[in-house]
Structure formats: structure tokens, C-alpha cells
Amino acid sequence: MIEVVQAGLETSVQDFPGRIGYLEQGFPPSGPMDSWSFRLANLLVGNPAEAAGLECQFLGPTLTFHSDSAIAITGADMTPTLDGESVPAYETIHVKAGQTLAMSGAVFGARAYVAVSGGIDTPLIQGSRSTFHMAGIGGVDGGALKAGQSIPIGSSTLPKRFRVLDDNRPPIHREPVWDIEVVRGPNDDWIDEAGHEVFFGSDWKLSAKSNRTGLRLEGPPITFSSKATNKPAEHGEDPSNILDHGYPFGAVNLAGQTPIILANDGPSAGGFINPYTVPTATFWKLAQSRPGQTYRFVDVSVSEAQILRRQEDAHCMVSSLEVILLR
Amino acid sequence: MIYEELKFSPAGDRMIEVELGDEMSFDLNFIAHSYSAAIRDSAIGGFIELVTELASLQVVYDPDLISYDDMISELTAIYSGMGKTDSLELDSRIYYVPALYFDPWTEECVNDYRANVGVKEEDDPDFLVRLNGLEDRADLRRTHSGTDYWVAALGFWPGLCSLMPLDPRCRLVAPKYNPPRMWTPKGTIGLGGAVTCIYPDQTPGGYQIFARTPMPTWDREQRLRAFHDRLALIKAGDRVRFQPIDQDEYDYIDAKVQDGSYEHPYVDYQRFSIANYHSWVKAITADGDREAAGD
Numbered sequence: 001m002i003e004v005v006q007a008g009l010e011t012s013v014q015d016f017p018g019r020i021g022y023l024e025q026g027f028p029p030s031g032p033m034d035s036w037s038f039r040l041a042n043l044l045v046g047n048p049a050e051a052a053g054l055e056c057q058f059l060g061p062t063l064t065f066h067s068d069s070a071i072a073i074t075g076a077d078m079t080p081t082l083d084g085e086s087v088p089a090y091e092t093i094h095v096k097a098g099q100t101l102a103m104s105g106a107v108f109g110a111r112a113y114v115a116v117s118g119g120i121d122t123p124l125i126q127g128s129r130s131t132f133h134m135a136g137i138g139g140v141d142g143g144a145l146k147a148g149q150s151i152p153i154g155s156s157t158l159p160k161r162f163r164v165l166d167d168n169r170p171p172i173h174r175e176p177v178w179d180i181e182v183v184r185g186p187n188d189d190w191i192d193e194a195g196h197e198v199f200f201g202s203d204w205k206l207s208a209k210s211n212r213t214g215l216r217l218e219g220p221p222i223t224f225s226s227k228a229t230n231k232p233a234e235h236g237e238d239p240s241n242i243l244d245h246g247y248p249f250g251a252v253n254l255a256g257q258t259p260i261i262l263a264n265d266g267p268s269a270g271g272f273i274n275p276y277t278v279p280t281a282t283f284w285k286l287a288q289s290r291p292g293q294t295y296r297f298v299d300v301s302v303s304e305a306q307i308l309r310r311q312e313d314a315h316c317m318v319s320s321l322e323v324i325l326l327r
Numbered sequence: 328m329i330y331e332e333l334k335f336s337p338a339g340d341r342m343i344e345v346e347l348g349d350e351m352s353f354d355l356n357f358i359a360h361s362y363s364a365a366i367r368d369s370a371i372g373g374f375i376e377l378v379t380e381l382a383s384l385q386v387v388y389d390p391d392l393i394s395y396d397d398m399i400s401e402l403t404a405i406y407s408g409m410g411k412t413d414s415l416e417l418d419s420r421i422y423y424v425p426a427l428y429f430d431p432w433t434e435e436c437v438n439d440y441r442a443n444v445g446v447k448e449e450d451d452p453d454f455l456v457r458l459n460g461l462e463d464r465a466d467l468r469r470t471h472s473g474t475d476y477w478v479a480a481l482g483f484w485p486g487l488c489s490l491m492p493l494d495p496r497c498r499l500v501a502p503k504y505n506p507p508r509m510w511t512p513k514g515t516i517g518l519g520g521a522v523t524c525i526y527p528d529q530t531p532g533g534y535q536i537f538a539r540t541p542m543p544t545w546d547r548e549q550r551l552r553a554f555h556d557r558l559a560l561i562k563a564g565d566r567v568r569f570q571p572i573d574q575d576e577y578d579y580i581d582a583k584v585q586d587g588s589y590e591h592p593y594v595d596y597q598r599f600s601i602a603n604y605h606s607w608v609k610a611i612t613a614d615g616d617r618e619a620a621g622d
Contacts, residue, residue: 025562185344280339305339
């Protein structure tokens with residue numbers, strides 16, 4: 001069992017790949033936004049891939065462990081300490097019953113992940129432990145952690161200690177500019193050529209009004225093609241309105257003139273166009289960028305995006321770990 | 328229109344948007360659901376799940392198991408093999424949804440909107456009456472509850488359904504709120520465009536509101552029997568019929584919901600045939616034409 005001493009800003013239980021198969025009823029997948037970091041954390045503590053862990057956003061929690069466990073911390077740097085002593089990220093850490101892990105505000109990056117051997121053992125809701133905060137399901141009582149809660153963990157044997165090789169870690173950086181890959185479509189033909197040039201040629205500022213539902217961007221106006229301005233009435237009045245359709249994961253959803261990148265808890269459907277889509281392998285960048293930072297969009301093809309995904313998956317393998325020899 | 332050929336567009340590295348047309352019509356939506364059922368039955372390797380919307384599908388696939396181009400070939404072949412529209416049938420349950428029209432909660436919600444968000448000169452029911460050329464609120468209740476509704480799609484929020492009236496004589500329209508409401512009572516029944524919805528939970532919203540049901544359509548605690556194997560009650564391709572109730576009946580049902588003994592009224596022994604539907608629509612429209620000619 002883990003006791004929540006301080007909850008952090010918004011710490012939630014997530015598993016990978018999340019709640020799959022219920023999209024048609026309106027349930028998004030949820031799950032960790034940076035699944036690269038998340039999967040590495042599970043590997044470090046010897047967990048199966050489906051084990052649940054914690055996603056810590058911007059300000060991490062303080063947790064007391066009530067049994068001997070192995071833990072691992074990956075993703076954003078929240079300067080973790082164990083009983084006041086600094087502990088490394090991307091390494092297996094053995095903790096004794098009674099020890100306390102404290103995490104602070106992110107120095108760089110935005111989301112850190114904590115895995116514990118045995119995994120977090122909250123109830124499965126529609127096949128997943130992931131928290132879908134907005135609808136109040138999954139995780140601990142359907143929401144972010146609160147101080148005083150006890151989090152159940154599964155049983156396990158203590159693994160050896162491992163470290164993630166440097167080249168296999170997501171390159172989370174301090175620089176404020178992020179290159180964000182997008183695939184054109186599904187509704188790229190609603191934007192005219194000048195509009196595409198604005199989208200790919202401009203700096204986009206990540207708004208503070210961003211969360212696991214969507215990342216809101218501030219930038220110049222985008223222009224539309226005749227498909228958007230000359231359409232059957234049932235599509236709606238605004239150029240960005242379309243007959244209700246499914247929203248892809250990572251959609252760059254254009255509501256009026258505000259692009260919102262739909263993230264893990266995003267809506268499954270709605271009435272605005274999605275001219276571009278952020279592919280799976282770029283989600284770690286969405287997770288680790290901070291409000292006020294800048295996005296520059298990079299045009300990639302479907303097959304390039306699929307190659308990027310395979311490259312990311314290849315980092316999330318046991319072969320990315322080295323054994324830490326006891327001194 | 329319904330397109331001659333499907334239009335496929337990539338939606339990132341593992342989803343495809345399939346457009347069947349660009350109109351809002353029952354026929355197009357019914358074809359979309361029949362197509363979805365055929366895709367699920369065909370068990371293409373690498374197919375994960377899909378969302379059926381008003382005139383399009385969003386298909387999720389595993390790019391490690393099937394390429395974008397191969398997925399499109401499979402989807403095209405399934406569509407070609409579906410046969411004529413009039414031959415299509417789908418299983419379709421009917422849920423009977425008790426509805427208190429012109430209830431105090433939606434009225435309070437509209438007043439709260441007036442006080443805190445935006446301008447609303449008329450109450451929503453009176454606005455709907457005027458806009459649709461109805462006689463009065465009773466006529467609105469009669470018209471809105473006088474048809475079966477087809478569950479065309481679910482989404483945006485878990486269990487939030489888009490309902491299309493099956494009887495063309497009961498078709499109502501309304502613009503959406505601008506700006507939208509900050510909150511809507513759980514169980515509110517609303518109308519936006521030509522679509523009715525039931526708000527599964529207290530959420531923001533934009534539809535004109537005029538009734539409330541005590542019957543839960545979503546239960547995160549899975550307390551009632553209907554939710555033992557799911558969180559959201561209604562599936563796309565089901566039908567819904569609103570049953571007007573009074574405040575006493577509302578309170579009775581609400582008490583049953585609270586004590587956990589409420590049983591959702593529904594029937595599950597029907598197949599919906601589009602051919603039968605078309606001949607019925609033709610018959611009632613012809614009757615209407617004769618009446619109009621007799622006037």
C-alpha cells in the first residue's frame with residue numbers, strides 16, 4: 001500500500017494503452033500522455049506492460065511506501081528525494097517499508113511517471129485502471145489523488161536494479177521550442193494553401209488553458225478553402241463546423257480560430273474539423289511541453305509517422321536497460 | 328448527398344476517417360451503422376475499434392499488423408459487398424424514457440444562464456414553439472414525444488447520444504446556444520440542429536432544453552441492474568421513445584433509482600428493416616398529402 005502524503009498538482013493512476021474498445025460509447029483511451037516514459041518506468045520495476053502507475057503533472061506528490069518495493073521515476077525532472085536523499089531518475093530504486101518519496105515542481109518537462117513493482121491495483125473499469133478525470137471513472141475514486149488516500153499495490157518479487165541507457169530515454173529538453181510532427185488529414189482539404197502555409201510557418205504558443213483533454217494553441221488566423229465556406233447547411237454556420245464526426249487521438253481540432261490538440265482524455269466526436277493529426281510517437285512531446293512554450297509543426301506522411309512509432313516502441317524494450325552492478 | 332465512392336482520409340498513424348456522404352439523413356446514418364456492423368463481423372486482422380457518426384466512421388487500426396493502404400482495400404471490399412440499402416436490417420432495442428416536460432430544473436438552468444452567461448429573451452420551450460410553428464407547449468410535448476428516435480451516434484461525452492426522429496412529421500429544429508451553457512442538469516433533454524440528446528451527467532451544453540428524465544443513462548458506480556455490464560446505457564442503433572410523465576411519477580421513479588431497484592423499461596426483440604421503414608414513411612406521407620389536398 002502507498003499512502004498519499006501530498007497529492008501534487010494533479011497526480012492520477014494510468015495504464016497503457018488505456019481504455020480501449022469503448023470509443024463508440026464516448027470513452028477516450030486515457031492512459032499516460034508520455035507513454036514512452038511510462039513504459040520505461042514499468043520495465044525498470046519488472047512489471048508487465050499493462051501494469052498501472054502514476055502520472056504526475058507539473059508538481060509531483062509525496063508518497064509513503066508501506067511495504068518493501070522497487071520503484072522507478074521517469075519523464076519530467078521533479079527532483080525526487082527518498083527520505084530527503086536525492087534519488088536518480090530512469091533507475092530502479094529499492095525502497096523499504098516506511099520510506100517517503102517526495103517530488104517537487106518540474107524543473108524541465110511537465111509530466112513525471114512513477115512505477116511500483118506489482119503495479120497499482122485499483123479496480124479495472126472497462127478493462128483499464130486509467131483515470132478519466134472528467135467523467136469520474138478509473139484510478140482512485142475516479143479522480144486525481146488526494147492527501148490521506150491509500151493506494152493498493154499488487155504483489156511482486158523485488159527485481160534487480162536496472163538503468164535506462166541514455167539513448168533510449170525520451171529527449172525531454174529545456175529549450176522552449178518543440179518540433180511537433182503532424183500528418184495532414186482528415187480534413188486538410190477544408191484549409192486553403194495560404195492556411196497551410198500559416199499553420200506550418202508560424203510559431204504557436206501553448207496556452208495555460210491546456211490539460212489532458214486538449215492542448216490549446218495561440219497563433220495567427222488560419223484561412224479556409226471553399227469546402228469550409230460553401231457547404232450544406234447541416235454542417236453548421238462557422239467555417240470550422242462540420243457534420244458531427246469522430247475525433248482522432250491527437251487531432252488538431254479547429255474550433256473557430258483556436259486550434260486544440262486533442263489528447264488522451266479528449267472527446268471522441270464533435271462538430272469541428274480536424275485538418276491535421278499529431279501521430280502517436282509525438283505524444284511524449286505534448287506531455288512534456290509547458291504552457292508558454294512554442295510549437296512548430298512539421299509535415300510528415302502516414303508511413304513516416306508509423307516509422308516514428310516503431311522507433312519509439314523499440315526504445316520501450318528490455319534491451320534498453322542495463323543491469324546496475326552492486327558495488 | 329451519399330457519395331458514389333467512400334472517401335478515406337488519414338487521421339494520424341493509426342486511424343482512418345471514412346466519409347460516406349455529407350448530409351444528415353436517416354438513410355445515410357443507417358448505412359453507416361450497417362457498414363460498421365459488417366466491418367466488425369469481418370474481423371480484419373489489425374482492426375481495433377471504430378466510431379460510427381452521422382455520416383462517417385472513424386476506424387482505429389494497428390499499423391504493426393496492417394498498412395494504411397491494405398486497411399483501405401479491406402474497408403472498400405466490405406462496403407462493396409453490403410448489397411442494396413433496402414435489404415439492410417439491424418438489431419435495435421427500444422428504450423422508453425420517462426420525461427417530465429417543462430420541469431423546474433431546466434427552467435432554473437436557463438434562468439441561471441440569463442443571470443451569468445448570456446442573453447435569452449424567451450424560455451427555451453416557448454422559443455421552440457415559435458420557431459417550429461407549433462400551437463403551444465402542449466403541442467411541443469405532443470410532437471416531441473410522438474415519435475421513435477433513432478440513436479444515430481454516441482460521443483463527445485460517455486453515453487451522450489444523438490437522436491434522430493423517425494417520424495418526419497415530428498421533426499423539430501433549433502439553433503444551439505451561443506455562448507454555450509456552463510452546466511446542464513443531469514438527465515436534461517435538449518434539441519440542437521435537428522438532433523435531440525439526453526445529457527448523461529451534469530455537463531456544459533449548447534442544446535435548447537425543455538424536459539428532464541429521472542432515468543439514468545450513465546452510471547459510473549454501476550449500481551442499477553442495467554449498468555452491471557456497462558457504464559453507458561444506450562448504444563448507437565438503439566431506439567428511444569419519450570414517455571411524458573408528471574411530477575408525481577418523476578418523484579416515484581427517482582425514488583426507485585435512489586434505492587437501487589429501478590428497472591429500465593426497454594424491449595429487445597426487434598430488428599429494424601429499412602425497407603419496412605421506407606414503406607411506412609411513404610404511407611404516412613401519402614396520408615398527409617391526402618389530408619392536405621382535402622383541406
